[in-house]
Amino acid sequence: MSSKKNKKRQDTDIRRQPSSAPREVVNVKIPEGISFSFLYYQDGKDKFSIGGRDAKYLASLLKRLRDLSQLKAQEIINNQSKSLRCHGIVWQDTTEPNGFGIPNEDQLVNMPYQFQISANEYGRVHGFFSENIFYIVWLDPDHNLYS
Numbered sequence: 428m429s430s431k432k433n434k435k436r437q438d439t440d441i442r443r444q445p446s447s448a449p450r451e452v453v454n455v456k457i458p459e460g461i462s463f464s465f466l467y468y469q470d471g472k473d474k475f476s477i478g479g480r481d482a483k484y485l486a487s488l489l490k491r492l493r494d495l496s497q498l499k500a501q502e503i504i505n506n507q508s509k510s511l512r513c514h515g516i517v518w519q520d521t522t523e524p525n526g527f528g529i530p531n532e533d534q535l536v537n538m539p540y541q542f543q544i545s546a547n548e549y550g551r552v553h554g555f556f557s558e559n560i561f562y563i564v565w566l567d568p569d570h571n572l573y574s
Contacts, residue, residue: 460497461559467529468563474522474571475553484549484568491544491552500556504540513542516553521572527553527564539564541572 470476477484495503495511503513516539518524526532527539536555543551550568554561565572 458497459499459559461495461500461503461556461561463492463496464560464562466562467527467535467554469527469529469565472565474569475565475567477566477568480568484544487544487549488552488566491542495542495561500559500561503542503561504556510546511542513540515539516541516572522574523572527555529564535562541567 470478498506503511506513518526518539527536529535535557539553539555540561541551541553543549550566550570551572552563553565553567553572554563556562
């Protein structure tokens with residue numbers, strides 16, 4: 428039995444050792460687009476839940492996020508495309524007049540935004556920018572933020 432343990436240790440030790448072969452340094456330009464974070468994502472409210480949505484919804488959401496990640500925050504905010512419809516949220520005009528309800532929201536959120544996943548289908552994504560990161564707070568497949 429001890430030989431099996433020793434063999435296991437040797438295998439593990441070999442895997443941990445750095446490769447002696449020289450690595451070629453490749454300079455890859457990192458895109459300057461936005462990133463998405465789900466740090467403040469809330470799925471607890473029924474009206475902002477994606478439970479029961481089909482695979483087409485999820486595929487459309489992921490494609491939209493992928494496409495937007497090639498743009499900078501200001502390009503998205505200033506975009507006039509009817510398929511994107513990115514604009515600020517005025518809480519008094521919504522079904523959620525107290526905002527997202529996240530801790531320290533006054534310090535975190537300069538301006539809440541929403542954009543649509545696709546033209547008149549699959550609803551909206553609500554959140555906020557901090558530099559080039561868009562924090563997704565709610566997914567709103569049924570357009571429930573506005574009555």
